[in-house]
Amino acid sequence: VFPPELRFASVKLFNRIFHCFSSYCYFDITEIDGVNTNELYNAVQLYLSSSVSITGNRLSLTRAVNSSGFTFGLANNDSIVDTFNGVNVLWEHVVTQRQAQTFSWRPLPDEKRGFTLRIKKKDKSLVLNSYLDYIMEKASDIRRKNQDRLLYTNSRGGSLDSRGHPWESVPFKHPSTFDTLAMDPQKKKEIMEDLQDFANGQSFYHKTGRAWKRGYLLYGPPGTGKSSMIAAMANYLGYDIYDLELTEVHNNSELRKLLMKTSSKSIIVIEDIDCSINLTNRNNNNNGNTSVSAASRSYYDSELRGGGGGCGEEGGNTITLSGLLNFTDGLWSCCGSERIFVFTTNHIEKLDPALLRSGRMDMHIFMSYCSFPALKILLKNYLGCEECELEETILRQLEEVVDVARMTPADISEVLIKNRRKKEKAVEELLETLKMRVEMNKKSGFLMRGENVVEDEEEEEQEKRALDSESPKEESETEDNCKEEDDEEKVK
């Protein structure tokens, strides 16, 4: 019979010899590290849940609070092989009973849980350098996807909640997606690619020394899908939305605090920016509006001081254009990263050029009246009608009238919803409504003017082409801004 010391020493020796000759090494990731929860444990659990979902006979299932999805997990003492960069690793979920505890301020769970990672010794550096980071990143992606989106508002004014937060949140379950959004497919594709490039662009933004943020200005008549587009963006990227109510913000420093309390991977929205606050004529000091002149003053002050935050407060309790510009563009806009700013307006012409200059709002998106390609999307969404199911003559008629009718997707969807059980009736009624709109437009004389302008322009264009710039002729200015907007390049 060996004395216990000798037995212990021999086991230790045996282990050493075993490890020397074994080609594997092992890492233990315990659920509780001392007294703190080990973040890596939770990350590994989530990460494995994505690869374990189909394989394995026994899985643990969880559904977190505020989550709309289930998470699969490895059952106790089960193992799974994962592959990373061509290297195989083995994960084992180890659960043992914890010894009875003496008194503790923070009682620990009865079970001791952890993951053991087994990798080949030769792969150790490769896996440790990037595999764990990859797992952390993947886990936060999964967490975000499983969790409901949140919609934050600052409707409480400047007051803070019990945790010192200025934002209030509610689960965000807007059903709008890029599939349901009726707009020109080409334009839609461009926007989706732009968003995807942004979301995957961490290294690009880092390399070019730019803050990782992007600005979109959505403009167009009411009911053309600006708010729906924001919801679609959030659903597409899985970002939370911060709906900033500018009228509730009292001054620039409050605006800055709000910005600092937003999380990354979020969309910060200011709707109807032309109405929220008078932000026009930044350079016009003689304008009667105090807020505006304060804006111009503080803007130039800030320029003299070398830009950045801290301006505008001296102008009193007002939020100024310069404050807003610093919010989106200045040094403060970089606290946190991966953020999208979206402004919407019905009247782009009312906005100060400073807000529109390039680099501030990276993409100007015109949400137009319903076009024929957009109409086809609405017909498909509301009636389940594919293009081929409709009569050719009806389709051609719809195509003819839809542009001149100048109806918004909101108006058209109303007509379709009313008769959604009877496809033929719905399409007929839609055609009638569109024709009626065309007549109305003609009567109001609006269309006639617009058409003349277009015709004039077309003639001029043809003449120009014919002359092939022999004698460059000045283009006549059109009076009709709306028409001009329609015809201009929609997505710059």
Ligand SMILES: Nc1ncnc2c1ncn2[C@@H]1O[C@H](COP(=O)(O)OP(=O)(O)OP(=O)(O)O)[C@@H](O)[C@H]1O
């Ligand atoms: N492009 C579109 N595609 C699909 N549905 C649309 C579109 N535009 C409008 N709608 C429908 O009309 C309703 C109103 O649209 P939305 O609120 O997005 O318009 P808006 O441009 O934000 O208007 P406003 O300028 O008044 O805020 C939406 O609930 C949606 O169902």
Ligand SMILES: [Mg+2]
């Ligand atoms: Mg809206």
